[in-house]
Each structure stands twice: as C-alpha cells, then as structure tokens.
Amino acid sequence: MxxxxxxxxxxxxxxxxxxxxxxxxxxxxxxxGVMKIVxxxxxxxxxxxxxxxxxxxxxxxxxxxxxxxAPLLLLPPIFAAIVVVIVSLALYPFFQFSSGKGDxxxxxxxxxxxxxxxxxxxxxxxxxxxxxxQPFELAGIFRIGxxxxxxxxxxxxxxxxxxxxxxxxxxFKTKLGMVIRASSMDLEMASxxxxxxxxxxxxxxxxxxxxxxxxxxxxxxxxxxxxxMSVELLVLAFVVVxxxxxxxxxxxxxxxxxxxxxxxxxxxxxxxxxxxxxxxVAFAVLLLKPEGLGGGRKW
Amino acid sequence: xxxxxxxxxxxxxxSNIVLTLALALxxxxxxxxxxGLGLVMGYGMTWVSALLGFNLLFGYGGLLSFGHAxxxxxxxxxxxxxxxxxxxxxIELHILGSVLSSLGIAAxxxxxxxxxxxxxxxxxxxxxxQVFWSLYYKFFWITGGTDGIKLPRFTIMGIPLEGLDFxxxxxxxxxxxxxxxxxxxxxxxxxxxxxFGLALRATRDNEVRSRFIGIDVYKMRLxxxxxxxxxxxxxxxxxxxxxxxxTPDIAYWTTSGKVVFATLxxxxxxxxxxxxxxxxxxxxxxxxxxxxxxxxxMGALVIIIIMFVPGGITQILKTPFFGARLTRRAGx
Amino acid sequence: MEVLKLVELKxxxxxxxxxxxxxxxxxxxxxxxxxxxxxxxxxxxVNAVSxxxxxxxxxxxxxxxxxxxxxxxxxxxxxxxxxxxxANNFDKLTVYENILVAVMAKKQQHLKFTKVVxxxxxxxxxxxxxxxxxxxxxxAHEYITNISYxxxxxxxxxxxxxxGPKLIMLDEPTSGVATSEKDAVMKKITDAIxxxxxxxxxxxxxxxxxxxxxxxVVVLHxxxxxxxxxxxxxxxxxxxxxxxxGGIYA
Ligand SMILES: Nc1ncnc2c1ncn2[C@@H]1O[C@H](COP(=O)(O)OP(=O)(O)OP(=O)(O)O)[C@@H](O)[C@H]1O
Ligand SMILES: [Mg+2]
Numbered sequence: 001m002x003x004x005x006x007x008x009x010x011x012x013x014x015x016x017x018x019x020x021x022x023x024x025x026x027x028x029x030x031x032x033g034v035m036k037i038v039x040x041x042x043x044x045x046x047x048x049x050x051x052x053x054x055x056x057x058x059x060x061x062x063x064x065x066x067x068x069x070a071p072l073l074l075l076p077p078i079f080a081a082i083v084v085v086i087v088s089l090a091l092y093p094f095f096q097f098s099s100g101k102g103d104x105x106x107x108x109x110x111x112x113x114x115x116x117x118x119x120x121x122x123x124x125x126x127x128x129x130x131x132x133x134q135p136f137e138l139a140g141i142f143r144i145g146x147x148x149x150x151x152x153x154x155x156x157x158x159x160x161x162x163x164x165x166x167x168x169x170x171x172f173k174t175k176l177g178m179v180i181r182a183s184s185m186d187l188e189m190a191s192x193x194x195x196x197x198x199x200x201x202x203x204x205x206x207x208x209x210x211x212x213x214x215x216x217x218x219x220x221x222x223x224x225x226x227x228x229m230s231v232e233l234l235v236l237a238f239v240v241v242x243x244x245x246x247x248x249x250x251x252x253x254x255x256x257x258x259x260x261x262x263x264x265x266x267x268x269x270x271x272x273x274x275x276x277x278x279x280x281v282a283f284a285v286l287l288l289k290p291e292g293l294g295g296g297r298k299w
Numbered sequence: 300x301x302x303x304x305x306x307x308x309x310x311x312x313x314s315n316i317v318l319t320l321a322l323a324l325x326x327x328x329x330x331x332x333x334x335g336l337g338l339v340m341g342y343g344m345t346w347v348s349a350l351l352g353f354n355l356l357f358g359y360g361g362l363l364s365f366g367h368a369x370x371x372x373x374x375x376x377x378x379x380x381x382x383x384x385x386x387x388x389x390i391e392l393h394i395l396g397s398v399l400s401s402l403g404i405a406a407x408x409x410x411x412x413x414x415x416x417x418x419x420x421x422x423x424x425x426x427x428x429q430v431f432w433s434l435y436y437k438f439f440w441i442t443g444g445t446d447g448i449k450l451p452r453f454t455i456m457g458i459p460l461e462g463l464d465f466x467x468x469x470x471x472x473x474x475x476x477x478x479x480x481x482x483x484x485x486x487x488x489x490x491x492x493x494x495f496g497l498a499l500r501a502t503r504d505n506e507v508r509s510r511f512i513g514i515d516v517y518k519m520r521l522x523x524x525x526x527x528x529x530x531x532x533x534x535x536x537x538x539x540x541x542x543x544x545x546t547p548d549i550a551y552w553t554t555s556g557k558v559v560f561a562t563l564x565x566x567x568x569x570x571x572x573x574x575x576x577x578x579x580x581x582x583x584x585x586x587x588x589x590x591x592x593x594x595x596x597m598g599a600l601v602i603i604i605i606m607f608v609p610g611g612i613t614q615i616l617k618t619p620f621f622g623a624r625l626t627r628r629a630g631x
Numbered sequence: 632m633e634v635l636k637l638v639e640l641k642x643x644x645x646x647x648x649x650x651x652x653x654x655x656x657x658x659x660x661x662x663x664x665x666x667x668x669x670x671x672x673x674x675x676x677v678n679a680v681s682x683x684x685x686x687x688x689x690x691x692x693x694x695x696x697x698x699x700x701x702x703x704x705x706x707x708x709x710x711x712x713x714x715x716x717x718a719n720n721f722d723k724l725t726v727y728e729n730i731l732v733a734v735m736a737k738k739q740q741h742l743k744f745t746k747v748v749x750x751x752x753x754x755x756x757x758x759x760x761x762x763x764x765x766x767x768x769x770x771a772h773e774y775i776t777n778i779s780y781x782x783x784x785x786x787x788x789x790x791x792x793x794x795g796p797k798l799i800m801l802d803e804p805t806s807g808v809a810t811s812e813k814d815a816v817m818k819k820i821t822d823a824i825x826x827x828x829x830x831x832x833x834x835x836x837x838x839x840x841x842x843x844x845x846x847x848v849v850v851l852h853x854x855x856x857x858x859x860x861x862x863x864x865x866x867x868x869x870x871x872x873x874x875x876x877g878g879i880y881a
Contacts, residue, residue, distance in 0.1 A: 038418045097606060103417035104363045108559070108605045111365070115556065115598030123592055231552055235429045238422050272437040275430045282426075283411055286419075304727075304749055305772055490744050494732075497724075497748055498741035501732045504721040511681060512736045512794055513707035519741070 005145035010264055012144075016153040016222075017260035019160030023215025024233050025240040026167065026252040027208035033184040033247040034204040035099050040110040041091075043233035044117035045209055048087060049080035049216025050225045055125040057217070058132035072135040073155060080217030081210045088209025095205060114230060122227060129224035136221040152221055159218055163211070164253060171249060180204060184247065235275070236263075242282045245292020254293050304492075309569035309613055312488045318574060319347075319484060323477045327470075334466070339585045341469060343578035344476045345537045346561065350573035351487045352530025353558050358567035359491050360523045361503030362416060366424030367558040369431050370401045370528045372550025374535020376435060377401075379448035379545035390453040390475070393536045401532025405525040413520040416506070428555055435547040447546035450539060476537055483530065488570060490526065499523055531558070553594075557584075560597055563604050566611030575612050634659050634694060634798050634830040635680070641688035642675050642854075649675040650686070651854030657798070660828045662821075664841050667851035668874060673834045674716055676851065677800045680832075681713040682706045694797065708739075710797030714790070714804060716834075718783035720775045727771040729786055730758040733793040758793070765789040765819055781808035785816055792823050799824070800832045805840060813837065817844055838875065842866065850875070 002010070028042045053076040061079075065071040094113065098106035139152040171177035183200045240259050244251025262281060266274045285293060308314050322340065330337030349371060356362045374397030381387040381396050412423050435442045442448070452460045452468060455475060460468050490496055502509045502516045509516050539545045548554065557580065564583070565576020583600075587593035608614050635657040642650040649672040657663060665673050678684040680691055682703035691699045698706055721729050734754045735741045748754075762768045765785055770778050778786075788804050804820055805813045821844050824831050835841050841848060841862070848865040850858040858868050865871055 038422065040422075094602070103421075104357075105605055107363060107365070107418065107421050108563070109602055111556065111559070112598040112601035112605070115594040115601065117598075119592040119595035119598070123595070231429075235426050238426055242419075272434065275426075275433045279426055279430050286415070287411070489747055492747040492749070493744040494735040494740045494746075494748055494751065495742055495744035497728060497732050498735060500724060500728075501721045504723050505719060507683075508715075508719045508721065508790075509736075510703045511683075511707060511713060512733045512790060513704050513739075514732075514736050514741050515704055522742070 003145075005147060008144050009147045009149060010268070012149060012153070012157075014257070014260045014264045015157045017263060018256040019157045020215065020219050021236060021240050021259055022164065022252055022256035023160055023211060023219070024237045025244070025256055026164075026249065027211040027215075028237055028241060029244075029247050029249065029252050030180075030204060030211070031095075031208045032241075033249075034180060035095060035201060037095055037098055037106045037110070038246075039095070039208070040107065040234060041113035041117060041230075042110075042208065042212060043237060044114050044230040045084050045088060045212040046216040046219075046233060047121065047225065047230045048117065049077070049084045049213035050220035050229075051121055051125050051130065051216075052080045052083045052213070053077070053217040053220050054130040054132035054225045058134060058221075062134055067134070067138060069135065069138050072138060076132070076135075076221075077159075077214045077217035081213035084213025084216070085206050085209040088205050088212070089202065092202060092205050096201070099201075114234075118227060118230065121225075125225070127227055129226045131224045132220050133224075134221070150222070156218055156222065160215075163214065167211070168249070176203070180207075236278070239278050239282045241292075243285050243293055248292065251292050258293070306492075307569065309571040312485070312492075315484055315488060315571050315574060316481065318571060319477065319481055322578065323474065326473055326477075330466070330470070335585070336582075337469065337473075339581045340578065341473050341476070341541055342538075342581040344473060344480055345541055346534055346558075346577040346581065347480045347574050348483050348537070349531040349534035349558055350562050350565070350577050351483065352527040352534075354562050354567055354573045355487065355491065355499075355523055355530070356527045357559075357562065358572070359496060359499050359503060360520060362413070362520065362524070363421045363559070364424040364527075364555070365421045365552070365559065366426070366428030366555050367527075367531050368550050368552060368554035369424065369428035370405070370531035371535035371538065371554055371558075372428070372431055372435065372547075373397065373401045373404055373528075374532035374537075375539040375545050375549045376442065376448075376535075377532070378536040378539050379442075379450065382450050383443075383448050388451050388453050389457060390455055390536075390540060393453065393540060394479075394533055397532040397536035398529050401528040401535075402525060405528030409521050409524040409528075413517060413524050425552060425555065428550065429552060432547055432550040432552070435550055442547070443545075445546060447544050450543045450545065452543070453540045472541060479533075479537075483533070484574070487530070491570060495519070495522070556597070560601055562611075563601065564611050566613035568610050569613045572611055572613045579612060632659050632694075633657065633692075634661070636692040637680070637689065638692065639689040640676070640679055640686055640691070642672075642679055642684060642686050648672075648854040650679060650689075652689070653851070653854070653856055654689075655849065655856065655859075657830045657832070659797075660830055662824060662831045662833070662846050664845040664848045665832055665834045665851060666836070666838075666841055666848060666875065671851040672854040673851055674802055675854075677713055677802050677832065677834065680798075681711055681800060683713075707736075707794065710795075711800075712791045712794045712796035712798070713800040714784075714787040714802055716802040716806065718780060718787050718807070720783055720786055720790070722775045725772050725774055726767055726778065726782075726786060727758060727762065729775070729790060730761050730767075730793055731755070733790045734758050734761075737794045761789055761793050764823060765792075781812050781816065784808055785819070788820055792827065792829075795827075796829055798830045798832070800834075802834045803836060804833065805835065805837060813840060814843075 024043055024046050028039060031037055031039050057076045057079045061071055061075050091113065094109050098109050136150060136152040139155060141148050141150055171181060179200060236259060240252060240255035243258050244255025259278060262278055263274055266277045326337065326340055329340055349367065353364065353367050356364055377396040377400040378393040381393055408427060412420060415423060436444060454460065460471060498514050499519050502514060502519050506516055535549060538549065561576040561580035562573045564580050566572030587596045604611060633656055637653055637655045640650045640653040653676060667673050679686045682701060690697060693709060693711060698709065731754060734757050762771055767786060767789065770782060775783060784804055784807055788801050791799050805816050808816050817840055845862045848862055849856055850865065850871050852874060858865055858871050
C-alpha cells in the first residue's frame, strides 16, 4: 500500500518528468504545426541547451556570481536559449529545403542533423557525463516525511508552468501568435493576408529553438548530460506527441503528463517494461483516437 | 506494336547476379592483399539481405522504416538464444530461427504499423525498435545485457569448423553467405518484378488511385512489411555469427540508421542500389570508424546525398553505366 | 435493369450541403452527362458513389445491392469505377505500367508473386489493346512526369476503362486538355463507352461538348438535381440557361 507521503513524492516526480517532456514536445509540435516538419533533431537542440549549460555557461556564471542562487537559476537557461536560437536559425536552410518535399526528405535530413549533433557533443564536450549541478545543490532539499526531495525540481516545474502560460498567452492572445497559428492552417492564405511567410517561418524556428534551449538549460542541473539522451528524449517525446496529438499545444501538455505518469508507475512496478508499456498506450491511442487525446484541436 | 517491360541496367536480374559473382571472384584477391578489407567484404555481403528487405519497403513500397534494427536484433538474439539455451550453433537452424522470429513479430506489429505511413510509420518503427533494444538491455539475466552472448564457431549442416585457421573459416563464411545472398537476391528480384511488386510500386506512388483500381493497400503493405522483416532478420543471424557476439548494439537505433544510410548511398531507385550500398557503406564505415566522429561524417553524407544526389551511387554511375536501357521486344 | 439507384443522398461539409437529397437512376448502358456550376456538388456525388466519401444520409443501390457502407475496393470489384478531376496516375511508373497494374488489379492478380510480370502474356496484350485504343501506344514507355497533362487525364480515364466496369464515372475528363484536343479525347471516351456498353456518368463543364456528345443530361445545383432530361430539353430549360449558359446560348 502506498502511503500518503509516498504518493506526494511520486506525484512531485510525475510533474517534474512532465515538465521536461512538455518542454521538449511543445517545440516539436510548434515546428510541425507551422512547417509540417517532424524535426528529429529537435531533442538534439534541447540537449544542445543542456550541454551549453553543463559545459560552458554554468561554470562561467559560478565564476562571476559565486554562489548567489538567483543568477544561477535564471542565467543559464536564458543563455542556453539564446545559443540554441542561433543554432536553430543556422539550420533554417535545411528546414526550408525539407518543407514541402516528400516526407522521407525531411526525416532523413533531420536524422542527418541528429547524427551530426551527437558527434558535435562528443567532439566538444567528450563522452563522459557532464554535470551542472550547482543550482541543484544550492537549492537544497526538503523533507516529506521520511523522503528527501530536491527543491530544484520544484523550480523546474514552476518554470515550465510559467513557460506554458506565457506561451499560451503568446500563441492565443497576441497578434504575432495569431499569425503563427493562422500560418499553421494555411501558409499561403496567411501570406495572402499580408504576412511575410518567411518571417513567420524564421520566427517559428526561433521559437522552437528558444523553448528547446530554455528547457535543456533548465533541466540539466537535475541530471547529467550524456550522449544518446537526444534519442531517448526523441522516443519519449514521440509518445507524448502521439498521445496528445501531433501539432497541438494542449496535446503537448496532456501527453507529457500522461507519459510521465505512466513512466513513474511502471518504474515502480515493472521497470523493465517502461518503454514497452508506453508504446502499448501510444498504440491504443493511435487506434482509438488517431488525432490524439488533445481532441484533434489544431493548437 | 509496343515494347513490353523495359528495365534499366541495375534493375535487371543479370547485372545483380553478375555483380555478386564478381565480388565473390574478387574476394580471394582482396583478402590476400588485405585481410581487413576481406572482413569488410564479409560485412558487405552479410548486409545485402537486410538492405534488400529495407528497400522493398522504402524503394518499392514508399515506407521509410527507422527501426529495421528491430529485425536485425530479433535475428541476432534468436541465434544467440538458440546457442545459449539449446546449445545450437548450426547456422541453418540459426537462419531458420531468425526467419521465424522476425516473421512472427512482424506479423504481430505489422497490422498496427502499416496503417500509418510517412512520418508516423518511420517513427513508430524507431520507437518499437527502441522498446526491443531496451528489453535486451534490461533483461540482462536472460540476454547477457551489454556483455551479450558469445557464440562459438557455427557448424554448416552439422559439420564443425572448429579446427580450421581463421582465414579458412572466414572464407567459408563468406562463400556461404554469398550463396545465400544469391538465392535471396533472386527471390527478391522475382518479388519486385511480379504483379505484387508492380502493385506495391503503385501504392507507393498513389495510395488513393490504387484503392480506386481495387488494390487493398493495407494488405500489400503488410505483406511487404513481413517479407522485409524476414530479410533483415536473416542478416541479424548472419552478422552475429560473423562477429561471434550478440549485444544490444545490433538492435540499437544506430543500426537502423546504418540500414537507411547504406541504402541511400547505393541508391534506392534501382534494385542494385542497396547491393552496391552495402559494400560501399561498410568500406566507408571501416575508414570512418578510425575517426571517432564517424556519425558526423555519416550525418553530413546523408544530408549531402538527400540534397544533391538523391539517387545515390547509382545516380552518379547512371550516365556511364545505368543510362543504357535494356529493352525486350514483344513476342509477336 | 437498373445499374445504379441513388436514394436521397446527403453529404454535408459543415454548413455546406454538397449533396442535399440526390435521387438518380441509371439503366444498364445508359450515359449521363452531369453538369452544374462550380461547387454544385458534382465531384461530391462521384466521391459518394465511388466510396471516397461516406455519405451522411441516403442509399447507394448498385445492381440491386446496397453498397452504401462498403469500402472503395469492394465497389471497384463490383464494377463501380471512376477517374479524378485532377489527373491521378502512378507517377513513377510508365504509361504502360499504369495500365498493366490496372489489368492485374482487375484480375485480382496483384497479390501474386510467384511469376514475374513478363510471363503474363494475356495481361500484356490486354494492356496494349487499351494503350492502342486510347492512342497512348507511342508514349507507352514514358514516365508520367514526361507526358502532357491532357495525356494524363486520358490515361486516368483509360485506367478506369481497363478495369472493365459496369458503371464508369469520369470527373471532367476534358478539363485541362488543350481546346483543340478536347474533341479527340471525348471521341475516344464515347467510343469506349459505346463499345463496352458500360453505364456512365461524365462530369463536363464545356457546354459545346455537352451538346455534342450528351444524350441524357442531369443538372446539379447546390446539391440538388434541378433538371434531368435529354440534351434538347436541357437546352430549352429556362432555369438551366440562366444558371449555366449565361448569355452565350441565349
Ligand atoms: N472535402 C471537402 N471538405 C469540405 N468541403 C468540401 C469538400 N469537398 C467539397 N466541398 C464543398 O462542397 C461543395 C461541392 O463541391 P464539389 O467539389 O462537389 O463541386 P463541383 O460541382 O465538383 O465543382 P467544380 O465544378 O468546381 O469541380 C463545395 O462548396 C465545396 O467547397
Ligand atoms: Mg468537381
């Protein structure tokens, strides 16, 4: 029997996992929504954010600000986001080339990028796991009964929640967001209405990159950056996207929560079957509700 | 009177058989000059089956699988388990076992995955393959985990090869696989040139029109999927007998990537493409592997091929060789 | 005998009533020209009868069988065959292979894999006949991307005829065909219809063609049949004139 304390701790973990997955999946969905590209290299961009923080920014921030917590919490993810936006924009020609071509073209090109990123990480940061745990340690722990829980993860959850709200506001309440959503329906139509199509695409790529970098930079103090994580995240993010519905903002939220919940459950009871169970659920959703649990809404 | 079927060079059976036989003839010399390259040829020959299978789905069926490591892994672990738990190191039984296991699993997941095409199919396959990989990895008390399962030398029709020196053993392996590859090439060629193959290409080009001439697209794809799986499974069983070690690596997504990549290098548009691709890929890999950043090279090559030479090597060779069309006249 | 009987077919797209209770009967071997302004629901009617779309109401009776809820492939097998408004071929096959695959599909041989296609002599001959009938013989080995749009439309219709249908529906077979070739295309199609005695529904926009080749003409407007009669009757019909002919034939 699971006690109340354990339940609280597990729930906390579910929300932490969901926050990370949401940050990966939402960018994937935004790019897909507007450009109709499934960017296999998107999780690599997320990891690019993680590596930038772990391998570069965190120590710099620590050097400058010592152990004052606020800059350590805020600066690394923001720097990572800026770096990844630049990287994403540099990749724009590849996205542009893939867009509108056969699906195998975009899959293979973004797959090529994924391979390249993997070795760039290896080349620049080596193959040993890389940590950036200073804010994690500074934030300390708190106790729930007999359980010790890291406080930093609460920060990640809150931050992701903040990002979700701001993103929602941006996409649904601002003019620019409206343009982006309109473009996802019909790019030609949007450009006929006087929107500069190329600007919208660049903006979309930048936004997805921003979210990836931010997410990667935020998440990394809780763990360590390792080679192969991009693909693990890709495989998980894909379940999120399938469950939530491809191209949907709300779907990313729902999907991330469900996947994180399922993972936590299986990791308690049958850890070996973690991925297998996730995919059984994803399959069930695909079969019963092909448009995803997001209700088939576009955003 | 109009001409009947015309097949460009590379799509005909003869050029495929000739290529394989030429490689078989060249092998002793290559091995003599450089045993390392001889081994590379061994890998090349071993992978032909998987690539032919992959290209049945991709080139002919328009379904891009990012998870063929699933079937290579199944073939590999079937061989591994047959030895580990039943003491069987007879290569015919390994092959038979891998055929059955990949057929079984493909028949199980096929009905689900072939309902999807394009991105969904590609990533579902990637994901399912990763699930299997995670199983090999996590159930280490059954699979040996990352240490894997070591295989002894195989036997052919029960004849042991233990006493031989390594070179002789490898030559036997190479020619055994060559013979098998010739057979598999022949069957695959028949398949893609049968009414089934023609209809499969039709479903690739235009799913809707296919339906409205009465083709059951789902069934076509399912059959192609299962056959493709079996071909990949066979390579799995052969490859681990070549390396004499079964580890989760063969089921990892990087293996799927290699399948895609090798096919692209050769070119997916002609039957012979994957055959050429298998050898060229392993040659490239053997050089690239010396450089630890070989994924970078591969990734860059994938992008360059897709953007500039989507037909792979066969496209480059097209002007001098494959440009000539073989045409057959109608009888009567 | 009645080949096709449509009873109160309905298809709605949101607020748009693309088919708003269409009832229509076709006798064996009967030819119908289906006309109507843009957006009248003509293509939707073909989509509904061929199984491309599920209808929201009504019945599709074909040779005394209710096919309303069947799959497209089943309807093809029963003999309902169509072409498309935008040429719809197998782009990476040759013209010859386009026809050949239709021959194979008709004979349900597309799942056979024991013999290579070269051995299917009869099927080749059948394909060649079709090619010759539609004057596509000299382009037999061209890929679809290398032939004119008019030829693609013709090929689309030829594929439909290859399937040996009992009911053929051609969605604007002459749209996108150069004006000078429209007559030639239409002639090949009507010849084929007469020879095979197949019942047909042909959607057509060009009123010249309708008056020259039409026998029975059905006029669709806002999802409803507003006129159904001989060419002569339709030519005289006031409402149809207003709707379709504008000043030209007034
Ligand atoms: N798949 C669809 N989704 C939404 N609306 C549709 C769809 N197909 C058709 N419609 C609408 O239904 C109505 C009838 O369209 P349909 O294509 O049948 O017209 P049509 O008579 O063939 O016109 P045209 O002469 O332009 O080909 C139109 O208003 C069209 O916009
Ligand atoms: Mg129409």
